[in-house]
Amino acid sequence: MSDLxxxxxxxxxxxxxxxxxxxAGILSIYTSTQSVLVLGVFSHALSGSTPSQPLELTVxxxxxxxxVAVVAAAASAVRPQRFRAAGxxxxxxxxxxxxxxxRGVLQAATGIYALPDSGSRHALLVELLTSxxxxxxxxxxxxxxxxxxxxARRGDLLRLAAQQRVVQLLRxxxxxxxxxxxxxxxxxxxxxxxxxxxxxxxxxRLAQEAADxxxxxLRMLAAQLxxxxxxxxxxxxxxxxxxxxxxxxxxxxxxxxxxxxxxxxVTDEASAxxxxxxxxxxxxxxxxxxxxxxxxxxxxxxxxxxxxxxxxADDHALxxxxxxxxxxxxxxxxxxxxxxxxxRAEAIGGTLRLAAGRDGGVLTLVLxx
Amino acid sequence: MVTHxxxxxxxRVAVVEDQPLFRKMLSVLLDATDGLVVAGEYASxxxxxxxxxxxxxxxxxxxxxxxxxxxxxxxxxxRRRNPSLGVLVLSASDSMHVLLEIxxxxxxxxxxxxxxxxxxxxxxVFAIRSVAEGRAVLDPAIRAQREVRRQSPxxxxxxxxxxxxxxxxxxxxxxAIAAQLGISPRSVDGHLNxxxxxxxxxxxxxxxPRVEAVRAYLAHTVPGPS
Numbered sequence: 001m002s003d004l005x006x007x008x009x010x011x012x013x014x015x016x017x018x019x020x021x022x023x024a025g026i027l028s029i030y031t032s033t034q035s036v037l038v039l040g041v042f043s044h045a046l047s048g049s050t051p052s053q054p055l056e057l058t059v060x061x062x063x064x065x066x067x068v069a070v071v072a073a074a075a076s077a078v079r080p081q082r083f084r085a086a087g088x089x090x091x092x093x094x095x096x097x098x099x100x101x102x103r104g105v106l107q108a109a110t111g112i113y114a115l116p117d118s119g120s121r122h123a124l125l126v127e128l129l130t131s132x133x134x135x136x137x138x139x140x141x142x143x144x145x146x147x148x149x150x151x152a153r154r155g156d157l158l159r160l161a162a163q164q165r166v167v168q169l170l171r172x173x174x175x176x177x178x179x180x181x182x183x184x185x186x187x188x189x190x191x192x193x194x195x196x197x198x199x200x201x202x203x204x205r206l207a208q209e210a211a212d213x214x215x216x217x218l219r220m221l222a223a224q225l226x227x228x229x230x231x232x233x234x235x236x237x238x239x240x241x242x243x244x245x246x247x248x249x250x251x252x253x254x255x256x257x258x259x260x261x262x263x264x265x266v267t268d269e270a271s272a273x274x275x276x277x278x279x280x281x282x283x284x285x286x287x288x289x290x291x292x293x294x295x296x297x298x299x300x301x302x303x304x305x306x307x308x309x310x311x312x313a314d315d316h317a318l319x320x321x322x323x324x325x326x327x328x329x330x331x332x333x334x335x336x337x338x339x340x341x342x343x344r345a346e347a348i349g350g351t352l353r354l355a356a357g358r359d360g361g362v363l364t365l366v367l368x369x
Numbered sequence: 370m371v372t373h374x375x376x377x378x379x380x381r382v383a384v385v386e387d388q389p390l391f392r393k394m395l396s397v398l399l400d401a402t403d404g405l406v407v408a409g410e411y412a413s414x415x416x417x418x419x420x421x422x423x424x425x426x427x428x429x430x431x432x433x434x435x436x437x438x439x440x441x442x443x444x445x446x447x448r449r450r451n452p453s454l455g456v457l458v459l460s461a462s463d464s465m466h467v468l469l470e471i472x473x474x475x476x477x478x479x480x481x482x483x484x485x486x487x488x489x490x491x492x493x494v495f496a497i498r499s500v501a502e503g504r505a506v507l508d509p510a511i512r513a514q515r516e517v518r519r520q521s522p523x524x525x526x527x528x529x530x531x532x533x534x535x536x537x538x539x540x541x542x543x544x545a546i547a548a549q550l551g552i553s554p555r556s557v558d559g560h561l562n563x564x565x566x567x568x569x570x571x572x573x574x575x576x577x578p579r580v581e582a583v584r585a586y587l588a589h590t591v592p593g594p595s
Contacts, residue, residue, distance in 0.1 A: 190387075194432075196461065197484040198390050198394070201488045243464075247441075247467070247470065251470060258592070262516035262518050262519060262590070266518060
């Protein structure tokens with residue numbers, strides 16, 4: 001990125017014009033005031049034989065401000081800030097000299113200086129020189145501020161690029177983590193559990209051929225393997241990646257609800273809604289984990305006997321709520337799991353809130369669409 | 370792929386299973402059973418999609434979790450090619466609820482068997498014959514452990530009506546249910562009709578109440594404590 005390249009043309013134009021007009025405007029008022037009120041300079045052609053300070057001050061200030069306006073308009077068209085150093089110097093000189101000439105013409109036209117008068121001509125030349133210098137100074141200050149603004153903007157862009165890179169890397173790491181988790185869960189759910197079934201079958205076959213007590217021991221081993229397969233392996237797989245999420249969030253939600261104990265009444269008004277939505281994998285995992293956490297808290301801490309899961313979507317957001325008829329969230333309780341899920345929701349622009357409902361707790365996840 | 374010849378009265382069964390040893394055990398078991406013949410063995414969803422002629426088999430035995438795909442999706446694809454195909458889904462863990470993903474009008478002729486049960490010849494043969502006849506069938510061993518969900522429509526039925534529905538879910542015919550419960554087939558009919566009414570099920574050209582009842586049984590029961 002070149003130091004001289006324009007990063008924000010409209011913003012830089014604004015800085016250039018505002019700074020130049022402010023500096024030149026202040027100088028204009030200052031020089032008029034100094035000439036009339038401090039040095040007591042009066043133009044006979046303007047005031048006649050009776051000096052009038054207000055008229056003199058008004059005309060001189062008006063001429064100066066008109067000059068500033070003309071220079072600002074010219075600077076807006078030329079845009080000196082877009083050039084390299086030599087181009088800037090040339091354009092500033094041209095604008096300053098042009099502005100000084102305009103001022104001279106205006107001064108002559110308003111009678112501040114009477115051209116036939118040789119003294120006035122000399123004064124006008126001096127005015128041309130000083131006007132050029134002051135206008136060049138004003139434009140130079142404008143360019144200086146443009147440089148400062150450009151540096152600040154460059155810093156902002158570099159910081160933004162760094163932040164975007166960090167977000168992108170984080171996302172890549174999360175995607176990779178999800179991929180590995182999913183593959184591991186599928187391996188456990190598929191081939192590892194399948195292998196256990198085969199081993200169990202072989203143990204049963206050996207048990208049939210063997211006499212007791214060896215046969216009984218083999219049957220017991222097969223039963224233990226079955227328990228391990230259906231219990232521990234399934235739990236491990238679910239912790240790595242939500243069960244059935246590869247079939248969609250609706251299937252994963254149904255799998256989750258299907259595992260709730262039979263004494264819990266369940267109302268599912270979410271899976272049909274989730275089935276029709278296009279959601280990122282990250283959002284799908286988050287939804288299932290939030291519902292999982294909500295169900296677990298409602299049963300473990302809230303002693304709920306009825307659970308209701310609802311999903312509603314509009315053009316802007318998806319809202320998933322888990323409500324129950326339990327005791328509701330305890331005051332001062334530590335909800336580290338929810339806090340972690342809340343941070344994940346915020347990372348994708350959503351929110352997660354746990355509140356007391358009419359009967360029990362209400363956990364609400366809102367995700368942008 | 371190994372292809373076997375079949376006779377007209379024999380059910381032709383295709384096996385799609387990614388685990389070689391389990392696939393072999395199934396094939397040996399099927400080949401050793403009268404009235405069944407293995408019409409093809411496939412090691413992946415891709416292999417089955419390309420090589421399995423759905424119109425040349427009566428029943429497909431599909432692993433729910435194939436290494437390269439989903440047995441349920443494969444089953445639906447095969448059913449589109451042969452609407453009378455029976456599909457028996459096998460799984461190493463209790464994932465019976467996945468059958469609810471099958472649209473209602475396609476649910477007949479689908480069954481679910483755990484891999485453990487599938488290695489028992491009587492259970493496997495019964496399930497294969499049931500789905501071949503268009504019935505919906507759940508693994509009786511797993512089904513027996515399921516509990517009725519509180520406040521569900523199933524919980525509102527009488528114990529006898531739930532008992533009859535459970536046996537329908539096992540794939541039994543009315544006469545077999547009558548024999549098992551020691552009641553008359555008319556009584557079974559009566560209990561079933563009352564259960565259908567309780568569940569709000571009505572017969573229609575595209576909806577079989579018997580299949581719908583099995584779905585309801587699945588939807589409103591949960592695996593018992595393991």
